[in-house]
Amino acid sequence: MARPTPLSGFPEWLPDGRIVEQHVLDVLRRTFELHGFAGIETRAVEPLDQLLRKGETSKEVYVLRRLQEDPETPAARGHREAEKGLGLHFDLTVPFARYVLENAGHLAFPFRRYQIQKVWRGERPQDGRFREFVQADVDVVGAGSLPYHYEVELPLVMADALGALRDLGVPPVRILVNNRKVAEGFYRGLGLTDVEAVLRGIDKLDKIGSDAVAEVLVAEAGATPAQAAACLELAAVNGEDTGVVDRVRELAARYDASTDLLEEGLGELGALVAAAAERAPGVLVADLRIARGLDYYTGSVYETVLVGHEDLGSICSGGRYDTLASDGATTYPGVGLSIGVSRLVSRLLSAGLVRATRSVPTAVLVAVTSEERRAASDAVAAALRSRGIPTEVAPSASKFGKQIRHADRRGIPYVWFVGDTSDDGAPAQDEVKDIRTGAQQPADAATWAPPGEDLLPRVVAAG
Amino acid sequence: MARPTPLSGFPEWLPDGRIVEQHVLDVLRRTFELHGFAGIETRAVEPLDQLLRKGETSKEVYVLRRLQEDPETPAARGHREAEKGLGLHFDLTVPFARYVLENAGHLAFPFRRYQIQKVWRGERPQDGRFREFVQADVDVVGAGSLPYHYEVELPLVMADALGALRDLGVPPVRILVNNRKVAEGFYRGLGLTDVEAVLRGIDKLDKIGSDAVAEVLVAEAGATPAQAAACLELAAVNGEDTGVVDRVRELAARYDASTDLLEEGLGELGALVAAAAERAPGVLVADLRIARGLDYYTGSVYETVLVGHEDLGSICSGGRYDTLASDGATTYPGVGLSIGVSRLVSRLLSAGLVRATRSVPTAVLVAVTSEERRAASDAVAAALRSRGIPTEVAPSASKFGKQIRHADRRGIPYVWFVGDTSDDGAPAQDEVKDIRTGAQQPADAATWAPPGEDLLPRVVAAG
Structure with a gap:
């Protein structure tokens, strides 16, 4: 076999990179568990009909086929696959919704779960965009109803988790928050009825700028130039305190665009910003420009940027769904966020932001004097391991x-x-050498231990 | 969406089952790291031509296709997939061999790695046999050569890992060891040349019994009845000490079947059994009947049974390959074992052998007096979490x-x-109630902690 080459879009790390990724995953898991989220794992596959419910994701799905299934005609095959085929999941939300329905009788609601797994999307690979990548999700799902306070809690859980990564040298993050009710309430108050079209236009702000967006709103969302200008004014509002709510209210009053929906949304957004200012100051920011996902979500919506690496796009997104799942009798509303772990880790490694202090877990190598005396070295290694010291023998x-x-x-x-x-x-007696300093001293395998910082590889800010 | 039903062969656990699985994985990882193995993860997919190198596994492979790829004629498609297609890996050895070749310039040899991931096989699901399951592998791979002592070390690492699981209530295991050189050396010494055919016959012992195997050896391996009887005598040899080596030597002398290859194999097997009797007494057993895998492996071979659950089949298998991988210039020999984690965990759960002490990580639920005072409960929760106590708010x-x-x-x-x-x-002041006993006492969120055994869910022997 000739030397193989990497497969574009399917990232793999060398052992020291994997140590960084594993540390990130450990910190996330630890934080999620501190907040009382139960871990679950779901199978990698879902029925295609479930994966294709949202039309626009259909392009991205990997379909599975067993090699021994004889291909028949393409038409017969397409039919069979659509009916009974399986595909790899492209996120952890579709499988979680199915898991909730399948196991509803065994779960206690509201159900808090975290889930850290790989997902697959057949997209064209780019910087930070992979075909196989790890997501880390937290969601709370209720049976029948779910109080608003979870929309405040969940981004704060992520703020805590991402904040805990700062000890590893990960840059700070900013979690941007908007609320579907605010946007929709304001647009409707202005007299605009094609809310989705307005959101699609606003979503282009970063790419094409405000003048072009104004034209799009006029051409595609049926807005007058004045209405388009008002939408752009709303999108320009952002801030870390409840002053944001006042500014939107002012704007709505000026354009005579107040609605009950807007007021409901502002009440929610204000509560979130107030709690965030208290519990995670400087991390959560209201940003009325966030439009992506507003057409899926029904309340709060979140996106997260790594400060200094805004070009990477969002590394943690999510929001509130009124109908995460439904079995006809019961509807399950949910709120959650998903961290793009591979996107984050790949930037940490490629930009040299963090590094592992070594590439193996081993703290001690026991030398071997002669093959006949290897058993003596094995015995020392066993003694060190029994006290939690990672050890290998030469x-x-x-x-x-x-x-x-x-x-x-x-x-x-x-x-x-x-x-x-x-x-x-x-x-003549056992000795241990710190090979960084050359210092060598007598030691007893029953009592010696390395300093705590040398026990395991650590992940630290590089540079 | 109607209530979905589980997919046969794709196991998923409820949250308390997942706690058991996660504990098992944590113990394995911890043990592997104590022994100095570096963790890696490889992508889920490999090129089909690599997956199909061993002919007999071809049936089991799941082939991937992007949904938007237009099906052409079946013939054109089959061709394209065979040439460039991707399939899900069915074990962690094929991907590891590829990873070693791809990254050889960045790895230090002998390279010790562990790898814990899901694999997929399109087999018919049965008890303990899944289409998606987790494997936990350790391997050591050398560049050019790999000393025999690793064939002694690796099963002892697994004995340590599986032994550490006994604290969770997992039954003891017995690791059965054989050596390809012993079997082949003995068969050749008897004058049998179709070694693979003999191994295939011996492999049927459990299923069809020794009389029928004798007939098979005569019919299919070209053995005389006396040669067949000798092969069956060898297969009946087993034991925990080097007496095994003496018995095989005796047998070989009796049948005049000694060869250099047999002696080399007996030297290796004897060293393994002697080290095992010292370092993991009662766990490793030489069993000359173990034939499965002997045609892949070139030296030691291992299978593992869960005591009292022998019907489950092997839960940890592996062996020595002289050519794990090769890029033409360098050959990479390896030795390793793989634990079937899903098989083990599914038995632990279905037989009720172990249980989690609770289904959530949460140790403390902070009650809420009124929604207006939720922030006070949030503050208590944050204080407890900051001291490592998993907490949620009502x-x-x-x-x-x-x-x-x-x-x-x-x-x-x-x-x-x-x-x-x-x-x-x-x-009037904060109080905490142990709801199991009803005892309630004043407490301060800045100092109170639960007893250690209540801090996190534990996994314990059931019943």
């Missing part, structure tokens, strides 16, 4: 200098020499 | 009895009441 009884280089190449900080009274270069 | 300010039932249904052991001097049923 691959061969080569010269000690070579064994030290073996450790050095992997970043293993300590080499252990097993004591031996014969004349072969080994010390 | 979903609504319902009667305290209902809030306690909310905790009780999830197994949350403590309910916290936020102090309030107004007359609404709340205590």
Whole structure:
């Protein structure tokens, strides 16, 4: 087999990169569990008809077929696949909704769950956009109803989780919040009825600028130039405190665009901003320009930027669905957010923002004096491991200098020499060497331990 | 959407089952890292031509197709897929071999890696046999050569990992060991040349019994009845100490079947059994009947049974490959084992062997006195979490009895009441109730902690 080349869109990390990713995942899991979210995993596949319910995602789905299934005519096949076929999930929301319906009788609602898994999308790979990637989701789902306070809580859970990553050297984040009711209430108050068209136009602000968006709103959303200008004024509102609510109210009064829906939305947005200013100051920002996803969601909507890396796009998005799932008898509303772990980790690694202090878990390499005495080295390793110290034994009884280089190449900080009274270069009693400083001292495998910071590889800010 | 039904062969657990699985995974990872194995993850897909190199697995592969790829004629399609198609990996060995070749320049050899991921096989689902399941692999791979002592070390790593699971209530295991060189050396010494045919016959022992196997060896492996009897005598040898080696040598002398290959194999097997008797007494057993996989492997081969659940089949198998991978210039020999985590966990759950002490991570539910005072409950929760205590806040300010039932249904052991001097049923100062005993006492969110055993859900032997 010739040397294989990487597959575009399917990221893999070298061992030290995987240590970074694993640390990120551990911190997220730990934070989600501190907030009382239960972890679940769902299968990688869902029935195609469920995956294709949202038309626009159909392009992205990977369809599965067993190799021994004989291909018949394309038409017969297409039919069978549409009816009974399976595809890889492209997010964790569709599978979660199905899991809730399937297991509703065994779950206690409101049900808080986190889920960290790979998802697959057949999109064209780009920087930060993959065909296989890891998502980390938290959602709360209710049976029949779900109080608004969860729309305040969930982004704060993510603020906590992303904040905990700062200890690893991850840059700060800003979670941008909008509310579908505010946007829709304002547009309707202005007299605009094609709300989706307005949202689609506003969504283009970053790409084409406000003049072009105004033209789009006139051409495609049936707005007058004055209405278009008012929509753009709303989109320009942002801030970290409840002053945002006052500014929107002012705007609505000026354009005579107040509606009950707008007031309801402002009440919600105001509560969120107030709680955020208290519990995660500077992290949550109301930003009335956020339009993406507003057509799926029914209340709050969230996007998150990594400060200094805004070009990466959102690394944590989500919102409120009034109907996450429904089995006819019961409707399950939900609110949740999803972190794009692969997008985040790939930037951390490619921009050299963080690094692992070594590429292996091993803290100690036990040297081998001769193959006949390998068992003595194995015994030292077992003693160290029994006290939680990651240890491996040298691959061969080569010269000690070579064994030290073996450790050095992997970043293993300590080499252990097993004591031996014969004349072969080994010390008379056990000694351990810090190969970074060269300091070597007598040690007992039953009691010696490395400093805490050397015990396991750590992830630290690079540079 | 009507209530969906589970998909056969794609196991999913309820939250308390997932806690069991997650604990198992955590213990395995922890043990692998203590032994100095670096974790990697590979993508879920490999090129079909790589997946189909072993002919017999071709049936099991799931082929991927992007939905928007227009089907052409079946013939054109089949061709394109065989040439460029992707399939889901069916084990972690094929992807690891590819990863080693792809990254050889960045890895330090011998390279010790563990890998815990899902794999997919389109087989007919049965008890303990799934279409999607989790494997946990450890391998050591060398560049050019790999000393025999790794064939001793790797099963001992797994003995350590599976032994660590006993704290969770998992039954003991027995790791059965054989050596390809012993079997082949003995068969050749007898004058049998179709070694694969003999192995295929011996592999049927459990299913059809020794008389029928003898007939198979005569009919299909060209053995005389006396040669067949000798093969069956070899297969009957097993034991925990080096007496096994003596018995095989005796047998070979009796049949005049000694060969250099047999002696080399016996030297290896003897070293393994001797080390195992020292380091994991009673766990590793030489069993000369183990034939499965001997045609893939070139040295030691391992299978593992869960004691009392032998019907489940092997839960941890592997062996030595002289050519795990090769890029023409360099050959990479390896040795490793793979735990069938889903098979193990599904038996633990279905047989009720272990259970989680609760179904959520939450140790404390903070009650809410009124929605106006929810922020006070949020503040208590934040204080507890900051000291590592998993905490959630009650979903609504319902009667305290209902809030306690909310905790009780999830197994949350403590309910916290936020102090309030107004007359609404709340205590004047903060109090915490152990809802299992009903004991309630004053508590301070800045200092109180639950007993260690209540902090997180634990996994314990059931019954």
